[in-house]
Amino acid sequence: MVDQSLTVAVVGASGYTGGEVIRLLADHPNADLVFLSAERNAGAAVGAVHPWLRNHPGVAKEKFRPLAEMPEVDAAFCCLPTGKLPPVLDTVAGQAKSVFNLAGDFRLRDAGELRRHYPDSTDAGGEFAYYIPELSGGAPESRFVNLPGCMAVASIYALYPLFLDDLVEPHVVVDAKTGSSGSGKGSGEHPAERAGNFRVHKPHGHRHAPEISQAIAELTGVQPELQFSTYSLDTPRGILVSAYARLREDRQGLEVKRAFAKAYVGRPFLRLRSAPKKPQDFPMLKAVNGSNLAEVSVSVSGREIVTVAALDNLIKGAAGQAVQAFNLVHGLDEEAGLPRTAVGL
Incomplete structure (x- = not known):
């Protein structure tokens, strides 16, 4: 297990899944959350867009920024709506050592099914590994990882x-x-x-x-x-x-x-x-x-x-699963930053 801090970006951070990725990474012992992108909400504070984060001392006042300002990072979590990542994949891949996509763009291998269900993703580049942390057998070799649908x-x-x-x-x-x-x-x-x-x-x-x-x-x-x-x-x-x-x-x-x-x-x-x-x-x-x-x-x-x-x-079916994959890919404790207890009522 490694002890160092890894720089992380969240791309498309203003949606529900992006907000949950922020919430989990904000308290992750090995993640340094350095960039949050949102085009329409650029300049807005995290706490204003995600009210459940407005009392977090570390991220509530952080501002969303345009993707064009993304710095070099160790990992990028892509939470864009399906079809929105392919046009900007080169930008993200050029700045991130590993890319975790939570949308459906790179899940299907059959060309016919891909055209039917993800028509905006058919010409997308990148060698994405379809990855289920418990079942796929160790960390994926590719630096591009696509997580399953919920x-x-x-x-x-x-x-x-x-x-x-x-x-x-x-x-x-x-x-x-x-x-x-x-x-x-x-x-x-x-x-x-x-x-x-x-x-x-x-x-x-x-x-x-x-x-x-x-x-x-x-x-x-x-x-x-x-x-x-x-x-x-x-x-x-x-x-x-x-x-x-x-x-x-x-x-x-x-x-x-x-x-x-x-x-x-x-x-x-x-x-x-x-x-x-x-x-x-x-x-x-x-x-x-x-x-x-x-x-x-x-x-x-x-x-x-x-x-x-x-x-x-939003957690095991999306943000949490992605953080779990991030932990495994980067040699961290698989359970780091992930809640095991339900909220109950």
Whole structure:
């Protein structure tokens, strides 16, 4: 582990994810937060744009600056909306030794899927590694790192052990429920339409579906037949994923539980909820929101399997996951600067 301080920039720091990256890095023992970019909010103080940071003694009065003023740094966290990084990637890459992208620009490898879901990213340069800290096997070799989508990574946690040990039939169904912050600050949905409501977001065609299939295939060698649907929750943050699979005829339920225990043992930010019996024993948002923890559980009845995963979309699904990757890439303590306790109420 290294003890030195690393200079860090946050590009696109005025959105929800950028604000959470600032919050985590402001108290990180090895991060020196030297540059925060925001074009429309250039000149504004952090505390004025992110009210939850206005009482932080270190960053509240720091000013957002245009990207053109970015200095040389050890690491850059890119929190721009999807499609906005490719045109400025050369600028960022020229100033940063390592680049962590939290948007979807460089997640998909299939050219057709890329054109369909990320049309503004098809001509983007850079050799980005798709990186899940717990599952990708050590730090990536590339200095360009793209983190998974929030609903995608929750779904991958729910499915990975099933396919790693070839326990289930290829067809799986996943439904993912997400809080309103997943739409970003630019969402056009009025709070009055979301409050007291629970509705379908996308029954088919969500851009995280090919990402999940790609990741499972690359991590396990098995290509799933995935039905992926998403729903909108009346809550600011948090994701709850339920996955439904069918056990192969030649496998046993006990093998499923062993597979999850083997896959996730020793992972500091993956908590397996083994043998849940009561509803409150299963993964839930109250247990993870505000933390970098993901909870996972599996329930088997005959050949029917239901797995559940819960995480905070802004922390474990975005900012926290990126800081975790930053720690691993730079030889720091994996847990440095990352909260393990949920905010509860």
